[in-house]
Amino acid sequence: MITAPEGVASAPETEGRSLPAGGLSEIIVGDERLGPAERLAIYADAYFYRLLECLKDDFPTVAGMVGAERFHELIRGYLAACPPFHSSVVYAGQFLPDFLRGHRALEQWPFLAEVARLEWSLIEVFQAPDAVTLKAQDLRAIASERWPELHLRTPPALRLVDCRWRVAEALRAIREPKEWQAPEPVAQSVVVWRLNGAVYYREIALAERNAFSLLAEGASFAAVCERVAAVCPEGEAIGEINRMLERWLGDGCLMLEDKNLPPQTKPAAKRPPDGPTT
């Protein structure tokens, strides 16, 4: 029943619940300073504004594009349609990209759902499972004749986001923050990844996009090379693959499939005692 500010008086009716004859004062104690509805409104406001702030933090580009007033309105609609169910507020914005997909705000900002999707990918990558990524020295330790059959994949903290609008530039501009331009309706692929706990994103060309798409499912190195070569000009494939490989290894964008992995051991953490008991 508490769904948005200013909604306390009408909420019981919209929810189809009837209040006792005496209204809210039969449920909530009021006094001369604050009546029952005003007291309930403190909670209604807190509910809405807490989530609004959280979503503003998680979707700064969406918020920046539409402005404070429209964002308020958008989130009001979003929370009515998709109230939080998860025990952590971290997931409050999970359905915002889908919610925006059919929203009339797209008439003015047709790229808005894609922006939201890219911003949600940053959050997903931020909290995705940890994984042991492949380092350049690990690869060097493997005989190069074996590379073609090596099974590789992208780690859980990596997303490939295909967009119909060039949204990454606007995302970068608003997050800096600086003046942003409306994204052009030109297809763009963005890779989002995590390195040492920090999240990064960059626009990628078709060859790299195709490679990541294959690596998301797991693939042999030979298959990745073939996929890249298919869209590279004659004679440039090897150089292109080398450049990509170097970057992926440095950024932690690759891992060896389990079947290749030697067992990993982690030293136990040293911890101090928790102080004396009394």
Added chain:
Amino acid sequence: MKRADFPCLGCGVGLRTEHYDLVLQEKPAVDWFEVITENFMVAGGRPLQVLESVRERYPIVLHGVSLSIGSTDSLNREYLAALKKLARRFEPAWVSDHLCWTGVDGRNLHDLLPLPYTSAVIRHVADRVRQVQDTLERPILLENVSTYMRFVESRMSEWEFLAAVAQQADCGILLDINNIFVNAFNHRFDPARYISSIPIERVVQFHLAGHSDHGAYLLDTHDHPIRPEVWSLYELAVRRFGAVSTLIEWDDNIPEFAVLQTAAKEARRICDSSAANERESGTTDSGRTFAKTSAPALQSDHGAGGRCVRAGNRGS
């Protein structure tokens, strides 16, 4: 539950994302950290790495906001399993949450909502706390929350309700001194009476925080320094309960870490001087003083943070 089973941690501060880099790099002198449990119920990434490193150096407490112990929904078993896993991994000194409900019909309101103070609710909550303690295989603490409304149905005071839940559930109490002050204003009662009515042996931790004044009511915002009146109430609490592990909470307009450290030091000074007064006057206190703990050495170097830092859930 025996109070003596819980370690005496001293005076700590809430660990917030804004201070991650400083805490990791400078290893500041702080007795302990409290963290918001739900912010670490994630699959991986920086928060868990940070907590690993912090835990290597400091005692921690897991403070939850979504147990929803008073709700009529059945206990969230998935949540409890995640909490148990987290507690096993990080070995907190204890686990706490709030005496409230946070949602119904599966929805989470991400707020700490008040309960009607009746014997039926006491039985309901106590029964659920026992289930939680059995599942986690450890006692928990419940915190008194700040409230802006009371139910007509209530048949007792908030302090009677809190004490009865703790006794029937056999759990500990995390007494938030600021919340008592806020509620005393919002619902017009004597905060000293509240303090004097809570059973000493149940109180394992204190919270101290700042609130904001909205004229007709006080709002528990955790975005201000602790008010002098709240410090006075804390002194009163320390006289009754002894030196109880104390935590400085700050969730919005988060200041420099040094401001939190200063508040923690002030809490410690109050505990130490209360113990000294009692020794002088020869009265027997509640048996609790802080042992002298050696603080980790200060180091200085500062680095840049990551690109994506989340604030996440807030405590109360």
